[in-house]
Amino acid sequence: MDILRIATAGSVDDGKSTLIGRLMYETNSVTQDKLEAIERASRRLGLEHVDLSLLTDGLIAEREQGITIDVAHIYFSTPNRKYIIADTPGHFEYTRNMITGASTAQVAIILIDARNGIVEQTYRHYYITQLLRIPHVAVCINKMDLVNYSENQFNSIRQEFRDLLGGRELPEQEITFIPVSSLYGENISKSSVEMSWYNGPFLLEYLENIEWHAGENHLPSRFPVQYVIRPKSEAFPDFRGFAGKVASGVFKAGDRVVAYPSMQESEIDHIYAYENPVDLAEAGQSAVITLKDEIDLSRGDMLVRKETPVAAVKDLEARICWLDSAPLRAGRNYLLQHGQNRVKAKVTQLSHIVDIQNYNIIEGAEEIGLNQIGGISIKTAKPIFADQFRENKHNGAFILIDEGSNNTVGVGVVV
Amino acid sequence: MNHNLLPVFPRQLEDEGIYIMREVAAQFERPVLLFSGGKDSITLVRLAQKAFWPGKIPFPLLHIDTGHNFPETIEFRDQLVRETGAELIVRYVQDSIDSGKVREETGKYASRNVLQTVTLLDAIEEFKFDACIGGARRDEEKARAKERIFSVRDDFGQWDPKKQRPELFDMLNGKINVGENVRIFPISNWTELDVWNYIREEKLAIPSIYYAHFREVIERDNMLWPYSDFLNTTPEEIPYLEQVRFRTVGDMTCTAAVASAADQVEGIIEEILAAKISERGARIDDKRSEAAMEQRKKEGYF
Numbered sequence: 170m171d172i173l174r175i176a177t178a179g180s181v182d183d184g185k186s187t188l189i190g191r192l193m194y195e196t197n198s199v200t201q202d203k204l205e206a207i208e209r210a211s212r213r214l215g216l217e218h219v220d221l222s223l224l225t226d227g228l229i230a231e232r233e234q235g236i237t238i239d240v241a242h243i244y245f246s247t248p249n250r251k252y253i254i255a256d257t258p259g260h261f262e263y264t265r266n267m268i269t270g271a272s273t274a275q276v277a278i279i280l281i282d283a284r285n286g287i288v289e290q291t292y293r294h295y296y297i298t299q300l301l302r303i304p305h306v307a308v309c310i311n312k313m314d315l316v317n318y319s320e321n322q323f324n325s326i327r328q329e330f331r332d333l334l335g336g337r338e339l340p341e342q343e344i345t346f347i348p349v350s351s352l353y354g355e356n357i358s359k360s361s362v363e364m365s366w367y368n369g370p371f372l373l374e375y376l377e378n379i380e381w382h383a384g385e386n387h388l389p390s391r392f393p394v395q396y397v398i399r400p401k402s403e404a405f406p407d408f409r410g411f412a413g414k415v416a417s418g419v420f421k422a423g424d425r426v427v428a429y430p431s432m433q434e435s436e437i438d439h440i441y442a443y444e445n446p447v448d449l450a451e452a453g454q455s456a457v458i459t460l461k462d463e464i465d466l467s468r469g470d471m472l473v474r475k476e477t478p479v480a481a482v483k484d485l486e487a488r489i490c491w492l493d494s495a496p497l498r499a500g501r502n503y504l505l506q507h508g509q510n511r512v513k514a515k516v517t518q519l520s521h522i523v524d525i526q527n528y529n530i531i532e533g534a535e536e537i538g539l540n541q542i543g544g545i546s547i548k549t550a551k552p553i554f555a556d557q558f559r560e561n562k563h564n565g566a567f568i569l570i571d572e573g574s575n576n577t578v579g580v581g582v583v584v
Numbered sequence: 585m586n587h588n589l590l591p592v593f594p595r596q597l598e599d600e601g602i603y604i605m606r607e608v609a610a611q612f613e614r615p616v617l618l619f620s621g622g623k624d625s626i627t628l629v630r631l632a633q634k635a636f637w638p639g640k641i642p643f644p645l646l647h648i649d650t651g652h653n654f655p656e657t658i659e660f661r662d663q664l665v666r667e668t669g670a671e672l673i674v675r676y677v678q679d680s681i682d683s684g685k686v687r688e689e690t691g692k693y694a695s696r697n698v699l700q701t702v703t704l705l706d707a708i709e710e711f712k713f714d715a716c717i718g719g720a721r722r723d724e725e726k727a728r729a730k731e732r733i734f735s736v737r738d739d740f741g742q743w744d745p746k747k748q749r750p751e752l753f754d755m756l757n758g759k760i761n762v763g764e765n766v767r768i769f770p771i772s773n774w775t776e777l778d779v780w781n782y783i784r785e786e787k788l789a790i791p792s793i794y795y796a797h798f799r800e801v802i803e804r805d806n807m808l809w810p811y812s813d814f815l816n817t818t819p820e821e822i823p824y825l826e827q828v829r830f831r832t833v834g835d836m837t838c839t840a841a842v843a844s845a846a847d848q849v850e851g852i853i854e855e856i857l858a859a860k861i862s863e864r865g866a867r868i869d870d871k872r873s874e875a876a877m878e879q880r881k882k883e884g885y886f
Contacts, residue, residue: 577749577757
């Protein structure tokens with residue numbers, strides 16, 4: 170059984186919580202007592218039907234405002250797959266949450282209200298799927314029941330969306346349009362009767378059939394070292410294992426490998442998954458690697474297969490999303506964390522800001538504020554071992570940490 | 585149900601959990617694993633074992649003993665510590681009561697569940713723990729659904745849901761200021777079913793009270809409460825014998841049993857698949873108010 174991670178985004182009233190509640194409800198992922206609780210709450214609110222959105226709306230503050238304010242993680246599963254939804258807010262102040270929720274997603278669901286079509290927020294949501302290079306995007310045109318399940322309306326919104334792209338499509342990103350009604354469960358877990366004109370997959374069918382493994386193992390082999398295990402015990406007096414999670418590619422026993430930054434070479438002796446030696450470790454697997462030679466390698470360093478060298482860079486260009494209320498200005502120092510590697514870094518230049526409402530580029534920015542996205546140049550005190558995000562997103566992102574507050578203040582992708 | 589049809593555990597969850605354990609050991613000076621003897625903390629111990637094999641778990645386990653534990657849980661805890669060679673620290677709610685830091689609750693719903701927060705915060709201060717690994721899962725409760733994997737707490741152990749650090753990709757930022765500590769949740773993304781499947785596939789031992797057994801119970805608020813000296817009962821509440829199991833191992837005063845004949849993991853999983861009540865629905869302490877959990881978390885509860 171595998172896991173599919175989904176990011177959901179939508180405007181406040183697009184019915185996102187209802188859509189998620191519907192997915193949970195129809196996959197039998199809601200227990201009886203929770204169902205009874207939302208039935209009671211729905212009656213208290215004077216509603217005729219059970220409000221499935223109440224399954225996911227959590228915090229006290231939200232109840233006051235009637236909106237979702239933070240990243241919430243929601244789970245449902247089918248016999249094939251476990252699904253993790255990172256549900257993120259659609260309104261502007263919280264772009265940082267959306268990027269947080271979407272950073273690990275393989276699929277983004279963008280919701281559009283069938284009555285309103287494309288709105289400003291649609292631009293922002295879609296921009297983030299591009300920035301993060303999310304491989305699959307499902308554009309759900311919701312509330313079809315309120316436009317009489319009109320095929321024309323669906324087609325016209327789909328065309329509007331294509332116009333929005335205006336040739337900016339990522340070649341590796343697949344976009345699917347699905348007309349749905351979350352309220353009535355049309356095209357969610359079964360084909361809609363009301364919309365027999367639609368021949369594509371219903372939402373759950375689409376999710377069940379996404380193949381996301383393909384390709385990840387063909388990326389260059391990257392093993393960031395997290396922790397060195399040296400038990401010095403009677404049973405393992407000389408054991409020296411390098412623990413980490415394979416970022417991308419595959420490692421096998423017998424592979425020739427190079428350690429960065431020492432540039433020393435060795436051969437993989439064993440790969441362990443707990444106490445059992447295994448033949449290989451794939452992207453995403455936590456493993457312990459032992460080498461044939463004693464070489465210089467510790468936390469923050471990186472092991473790569475000799476055939477797939479990585480760049481050791483101290484000067485990099487990045488696109489950054491700013492997450493802190495104090496804006497980013499050129500000349501400031503931060504701690505840059507790339508995987509497990511933390512280095513001192515100086516932001517040397519701000520080149521531009523992207524207006525994600527209309528994708529215009531504004532040159533000569535003085536500062537990048539909270540929730541803004543821009544281009545920057547960074548100089549680091551020590552090298553990082555990164556790929557370009559577009560080539561390998563599993564080794565091309567970093568965060569910036571403010572050394573005063575210790576907060577994570579920015580997230581960047583190497584361009 | 586044919587056991588071959590039981591769901592398979594998604595191994596990516598284990599990879600993630602091991603990854604988080606290693607980040608804790610690398611990023612903090614004095615981490616501790618909060619061990620309740622329940623299935624979630626048993627899962628954590630397994631992940632820690634795997635993360636550092638063939639080395640030992642490089643941090644101690646901390647048990648906050650309310651004094652109202654099921655004796656089976658304590659027995660199990662000591663056995664696990666013997667087998668894994670892990671270091672165990674125990675701190676007692678009774679000591680916090682004796683020293684006058686907290687006052688015992690009274691009445692028929694009296695429980696020490698809330699009191700243990702004080703004992704925990706005292707232990708964190710005593711040992712200067714900078715990271716506390718816990719077995720909370722986001723699927724348990726709505727307020728938990730928003731919590732990060734690394735959750736920074738201030739000097740008073742408080743959590744501010746509006747001021748959480750964003751967690752991007754799988755990069756975890758555990759940098760803190762003096763006096764702060766971080767609560768860490770390696771099985772955030774697991775559901776109750778995932779935990780049970782893991783226990784099954786890993787053949788993990790768990791306290792016997794998770795399996796169906798006969799026990800004296802009383803019925804209260806449509807739930808079965810384990811009858812014990814710790815429970816304040818009314819004259820109408822007559823204990824009787826019932827075949828039950830527990831879905832969580834909290835205090836004897838705040839953990840309800842479910843009638844069940846499931847005496848193996850497979851049977852439990854089958855019952856969950858047909859579940860009629862969610863796990864925390866059997867936690868009497870959560871029922872106090874709808875926003876109960878969020879309130880307690882803000883105050884430093886795990």
